[in-house]
Amino acid sequence: MPALEVERLARHYGEREALSEVSLRLAEGATLAVLGPNGAGKTTLLRVLATLLRPHAGTVRVLGHSLPDDAWAVRGRIGLLGHEPLLYRELTALENLRFHARLHGVGEERVRELLDAVAISGRSAEPLRTLSRGMVQRVAVARAVLHDPPLLLLDEPNSNLDPAAVELVAPLIGACSGRTRVICSHDPAGALGEADLVLGLRAGRVALAGEAAAVEPAQIAELYR
Amino acid sequence: MYGKGLRTLSIATVVAFATSLALVFFYAPLEADQGFLQKIFYVHVPLAIVSLCGFLLGGLLAIQHLRTRDPRWDMRSYVIIHTSLIFAIGTLITGSIWAKGSWGHWWVWSEPTLVSFLIVFLLYATYQPLRFAIEDPERQARYASVFAITSGAFVPMNFIAVRLSTAYVHPRVLGGTSNLPGPMALTFVVSVAAMALLFATLCKYELTAKHTRAQMRALRRRLAGEGDSPRRTRSAVPSSHAHGTVTARVAGGARP
Amino acid sequence: MSGLATKQPRSARAVREQPMLSTVAALLRKELLVELRTLESVPAMTLFAVATFVVFHFALNRGNVEGDLAAGILWVTLLFAGILGINRLFVADDEQGGFDAFLLAPVDRSAMLFAKVLTLLAYLVALELVAVPAFALLLLAPPLGHALPDLLITLALGDIGVAVVGTLVAALAVRTRARDLLGPLLGLPLLVPVVIGAARASSPLLTVGHTGVPAARWLLTLALYDLVFGLITFALFDFLLED
Numbered sequence: 001m002p003a004l005e006v007e008r009l010a011r012h013y014g015e016r017e018a019l020s021e022v023s024l025r026l027a028e029g030a031t032l033a034v035l036g037p038n039g040a041g042k043t044t045l046l047r048v049l050a051t052l053l054r055p056h057a058g059t060v061r062v063l064g065h066s067l068p069d070d071a072w073a074v075r076g077r078i079g080l081l082g083h084e085p086l087l088y089r090e091l092t093a094l095e096n097l098r099f100h101a102r103l104h105g106v107g108e109e110r111v112r113e114l115l116d117a118v119a120i121s122g123r124s125a126e127p128l129r130t131l132s133r134g135m136v137q138r139v140a141v142a143r144a145v146l147h148d149p150p151l152l153l154l155d156e157p158n159s160n161l162d163p164a165a166v167e168l169v170a171p172l173i174g175a176c177s178g179r180t181r182v183i184c185s186h187d188p189a190g191a192l193g194e195a196d197l198v199l200g201l202r203a204g205r206v207a208l209a210g211e212a213a214a215v216e217p218a219q220i221a222e223l224y225r
Numbered sequence: 226m227y228g229k230g231l232r233t234l235s236i237a238t239v240v241a242f243a244t245s246l247a248l249v250f251f252y253a254p255l256e257a258d259q260g261f262l263q264k265i266f267y268v269h270v271p272l273a274i275v276s277l278c279g280f281l282l283g284g285l286l287a288i289q290h291l292r293t294r295d296p297r298w299d300m301r302s303y304v305i306i307h308t309s310l311i312f313a314i315g316t317l318i319t320g321s322i323w324a325k326g327s328w329g330h331w332w333v334w335s336e337p338t339l340v341s342f343l344i345v346f347l348l349y350a351t352y353q354p355l356r357f358a359i360e361d362p363e364r365q366a367r368y369a370s371v372f373a374i375t376s377g378a379f380v381p382m383n384f385i386a387v388r389l390s391t392a393y394v395h396p397r398v399l400g401g402t403s404n405l406p407g408p409m410a411l412t413f414v415v416s417v418a419a420m421a422l423l424f425a426t427l428c429k430y431e432l433t434a435k436h437t438r439a440q441m442r443a444l445r446r447r448l449a450g451e452g453d454s455p456r457r458t459r460s461a462v463p464s465s466h467a468h469g470t471v472t473a474r475v476a477g478g479a480r481p
Numbered sequence: 482m483s484g485l486a487t488k489q490p491r492s493a494r495a496v497r498e499q500p501m502l503s504t505v506a507a508l509l510r511k512e513l514l515v516e517l518r519t520l521e522s523v524p525a526m527t528l529f530a531v532a533t534f535v536v537f538h539f540a541l542n543r544g545n546v547e548g549d550l551a552a553g554i555l556w557v558t559l560l561f562a563g564i565l566g567i568n569r570l571f572v573a574d575d576e577q578g579g580f581d582a583f584l585l586a587p588v589d590r591s592a593m594l595f596a597k598v599l600t601l602l603a604y605l606v607a608l609e610l611v612a613v614p615a616f617a618l619l620l621l622a623p624p625l626g627h628a629l630p631d632l633l634i635t636l637a638l639g640d641i642g643v644a645v646v647g648t649l650v651a652a653l654a655v656r657t658r659a660r661d662l663l664g665p666l667l668g669l670p671l672l673v674p675v676v677i678g679a680a681r682a683s684s685p686l687l688t689v690g691h692t693g694v695p696a697a698r699w700l701l702t703l704a705l706y707d708l709v710f711g712l713i714t715f716a717l718f719d720f721l722l723e724d
Contacts, residue, residue, distance in 0.1 A: 014362035015442060052584060052724045054294075076496035076587030086579035088511070090518040095511075102507035103586035105499050127518070143582070147496075291720055348670035351663065358657035364724070368653055371717045372667070375649065378713050379671055386674035386702055390681060 001064050003028045003151060003180040004049065010057035011044060018044045019204045022058070026197060028150075031181040033195035033212060035188050037224050040201040042184040043082075046153050049182060050080050063151060076104060079149035081157050081173065085140035089129040093120050093139045096128065097146060104147035114142040119168060133160040141169045145177075152181045158190075188220045228433045231426075238426045241419035245412070253412040262326040267412060269319035271420035272312050273338065277380060279309030279424060280349065284377020287370035299366040300463045302373050304431045306352055308424060313346045337388040344383055348376055357461035366463055435462070496587045501595075504588045508596035513603070515573055522566045523607045530562040530612040534619045545622035551687040552680040555616055559609065560643065560672060564665050566604045567647040570597060571655035580722055594648065594718040601644040609636055621687060628686035631694060635686070638703040639679035645707065646671050649714045652721040671710075678703040 004026040011019040019041045026032050034042045047053040049062055051071040060067040065074050080086075087096045097111045115121045118138040120131075128136055137160040144152065152173055158166050171177055175194045185191035192198065192212050200208025200223045208215070208223055249267045256263035283306035290298035320339045325331050334340060355372055359365040516522055537554050538544065546554060574580060583593060613636070617625045625632065646668060654663040682699035 015439070015446075047724065050581075050585065052581060054723075072498075072587075073496075075585055078585055080581060080585055082581065084577075084579050084581075086577075086582040088515055088573060088578045090515050090573075091511070095514060099507060099511045100582060100586075103499065103504065103583065103588055105497070105587075291717075344670050344673050348667070351666045351670075354659070355653070355657065355663060355667070358659050358663060360658075364656070367720055367723070368657075371649075371653060371720055374717060375671070375710075375713055378709060382674055382706060382709060386677045386706070389698060389702060390677045 001028070002026060002061075003030070003063055004032075004182070005061040006049075006058070007060075008058035009045075009048065009055050009060055011048060011053065012056055017204045019048070019201075022199075022201070022204075022206055024197070024199055024206075024209065026180060026182070028180050029178060030196040031175060031183065031194055032197045032199060033188075033191035034182060034184045034199045034201065035191065035220070035223060036201035036207070039203075041204040042201055043155060044204075045201065046080075046082075046155055046182065046184055050078055050153050051075060076147060077149050077151060079144040079147070079152045079173075079179075081140060081144040081152070082155045085136050085143070087128055087136065087139060087143065090127055092125050092127055093131070093142075094124040096139065097142060100143050100146050106147050110146065110148075114146060114172075117168075117172060118142045134162060134165055137161055138165060138169065141173055145172045150179055152177075152179050154181060155184045156186060157183065158187075188224075192220075228437075231429055231433060234422065234426045234429055238419065238422040241415065241422050245416045245419040248412040248415055253409050254406075256409075259327055262323065265319055265323050265326075267416040269316060269323055270413070271417040272316040272319060273342065274417055275420045275424045276309045276312035276316055276342075277345075278421075279305050279312065280345065280380050281377050283309060284374045287373035287377070290366065290370045291374075296363075296366055296463060299370060300435065301428075301432065302370065303356075303463050304428050304435075306349065306373060308428050308431070310346070310349045310352070312420075312424065313342055313349065316342050317346060335391055337384070337391040340391065341384045341387045344387070345376075345380055348379065352376075353461045356463075362463065365461075369463075499586070499588045501589055501592055504586075504592040505595045505599070508592060509599055511578075512596060512600040516600075516604075519573075522569045523604050526562040526565050526604060526608045527611045529565055530558050530608060531615050531619075533558045533561065534612075534616055538620060544620075546620050547622040548688045549680070549684045551621055552683040554620065555613075555683065555687070556639070556676055556680045558616075559605075559612060559639075560669075560676060562608055562612065563601075563605055563643050563647060564668060566601060566608075567651045567668060568654075568661050568664050570601060570648065570651040572660075575655045580724075584722060584724075590719045590722055591715060593722065594715060597648045597651075598644045598714075601647050602640055605640045605643060609640075623687060623689040632683060632686050634700065635679055635682045635703075638700060638707060639675055641707045642675040642678075642703060642710065643672060645710050645714050646675070649710070649718070649721075652718065674706050675703065678706065 002025050004024065006022060006024045009019055009022040010017065022041075022045065024032065034045060036042050044053065048055055048060060048067070051062070051067055051074055054068045062074050063077055065071070067074070087093075088099075091099070093115060094111070097114065098108070101107065101111050112121075115124050118141055120135060120139055120142070123131060123135065128139065131139070141157070144154075154173060157169075157173055161169070173179075173181070175181075183191055183195065192215060195212040198208065198210060198212045198215050199206065200219070202223060208219055245267070249264055253264070253267070255261065283302045286298050286302035286305060290296075290302060317339070320336070320342070321331050324333045324336065324339070332339075352369065352372060356365050356369050359368055534554070537558070541550075574583075584590070613625075613632075650664050650668040650671065653667060654660050657663055678699045682696065682703070685694065685696075
């Protein structure tokens with residue numbers, strides 16, 4: 001059963017089409033890279049898949065459940081890492097993760113485990129506003145995988161992370177994590193490197209789709225023209 | 226689709242108003258205490274009744290919008306609410322004139338209906354600023370519907386509370402509408418009917434105009450070949466997204 | 482670290498919805514923690530109330546008030562101080578914590594409503610713990626003593642109304658442009674019945690000679706308002722959380 005099945009998804013923003021005739025299919029454990037210029041609809045697509053936005057037309061099936069009717073069944077099985085870390089600056093990393101753990105019914109040991117995994121344990125008792133951007137991003141990664149989601153939706157996950165940090169979080173959100181992943185990225189080369197499938201969006205429509213290995217640099221350039 | 230029956234409705238409104246005015250000036254007797262001034266009652270109270278019903282109806286339409294997510298319900302709710310707001314302003318003005326004529330003051334706190342209308346007006350006056358403050362059209366419609374339902378439920382609650390608080394303080398200035406003598410009752414009923422028809426006609430005109438404008442925009446977009454220019458200015462007005470209704474009728478348009 | 486990578490994702494197991502009580506508790510804990518760290522709401526509300534009493538003294542040129550005037554001053558001040566708290570209620574969530582994380586959790590979304598109403602109630606109670614004695618000290622003519630239990634009931638019913646409507650209005654206003662203006666603009670007319678009920682109920686309690694008990698009519702009005710708007714807010718809140 002494919003992890004994602006999208007047929008002719010459409011979503012409008014008033015009278016403008018934000019997404020139109022978008023179709024894709026993603027197998028479990030595979031990685032999809034979504035590319036495209038600003039305003040192409042990448043974030044909108046990600047949010048529809050995350051059940052945060054309703055589809056206005058077409059069908060969307062995430063982890064076997066149809067949206068928006070069965071969205072409740074999918075919640076708790078998605079890890080979202082967006083532009084915002086979704087953390088409270090005045091609380092410590094530990095308090096933030098504990099809060100999310102309680103929302104998901106996850107135990108304390110898992111919180112500690114992840115704090116170690118992202119190497120924040122030493123500073124887990126300090127308010128997040130005292131941590132650097134890179135550290136906050138690492139805590140955000142921990143938050144995203146806290147509940148062990150089979151599906152990850154990542155919007156430029158490596159922003160604010162130095163190469164060492166990128167390696168650090170790789171087992172959690174990288175290709176070797178075993179999870180199904182959808183990555184929105186402004187770095188076509190990097191994204192293509194770890195993707196199985198590619199989807200290129202332009203003004204809400206699919207301009208490019210197929211296997212990552214088969215994509216040519218000229219097509220990427222065309223997408224961003 | 227929207228324009229059907231508009232002409233009939235307009236004619237009916239004109240006829241009703243003509244009848245009502247004729248009745249008011251030539252048929253209804255002069256009231257003993259207040260004399261000619263009392264005739265403003267035939268404008269003030271119908272305005273009040275229609276406006277209140279409009280607010281309640283706006284709330285009901287908003288419930289439909291939240292249930293079905295169809296933006297057309299939101300459009301109807303919007304038009305009804307802002308027309309009711311205009312009628313509410315009319316209620317306040319005519320009520321004020323009446324108060325001045327009867328009591329010598331432009332405003333009286335002892336008239337619970339007038340006071341309630343002031344509060345309701347203050348509340349619904351925030352409807353359009355609320356809409357204008359939200360850019361995402363779908364969220365704008367949704368939040369506006371929540372507001373319309375809350376405010377619609379508030380209206381009766383408000384009337385009860387205000388009436389409770391002004392009871393036993395002063396005798397009612399503007400008098401009750403129950404136990405009206407025959408000719409007055411007839412005039413009153415016709416006046417309410419005329420006002421209701423006016424309200425319906427105004428709403429229908431506006432809905433038709435908006436729908437037509439939306440279709441025009443959709444047509445223009447298709448002709449321009451989807452090089453679309455979304456409305457750049459923020460707007461408090463709901464956009465009626467003309468799904469598919471236009472595309473079916475445009476012949477030979479180049480589909481990408 | 483490699484141990485984490487090889488662990489199987491729990492996709493096979495369906496995710497159960499978390500129980501309401503534990504979710505509300507978690508949210509409430511988070512709210513109070515953030516408030517304790519930032520001290521944004523309660524101290525501001527309290528200081529504002531006391532300052533307002535001082536302003537009233539000079540504005541009315543009176544050293545002591547009673548009856549209708551006292552009830553009016555008390556409730557208007559509590560209401561306006563409450564608005565300060567209402568304005569800040571969802572700001573931290575909107576600016577930092579984000580609603581998304583909550584929306585993605587397997588929880589009933591009404592949990593956030595309950596948590597926020599309880600939070601606002603807590604703020605109002607904290608406010609009144611300072612403001613009411615301050616009022617009695619600075620402006621009130623008759624001693625509060627006997628009237629206190631009845632006053633507490635009135636305060637409780639009024640607070641519930643303010644908390645419920647305040648949460649609704651705060652949720653409406655927070656993700657709009659004129660966030661600080663729309664809250665009060667929407668809230669004040671909606672809260673007029675609360676002011677009517679609470680002030681009329683408190684007035685005989687704040688009269689010299691304290692003859693009165695609050696008329697049942699006013700307490701019933703407050704209770705009815707709380708019930709009606711409680712139900713409406715409960716029904717509509719989810720629609721405000723969606724994106």
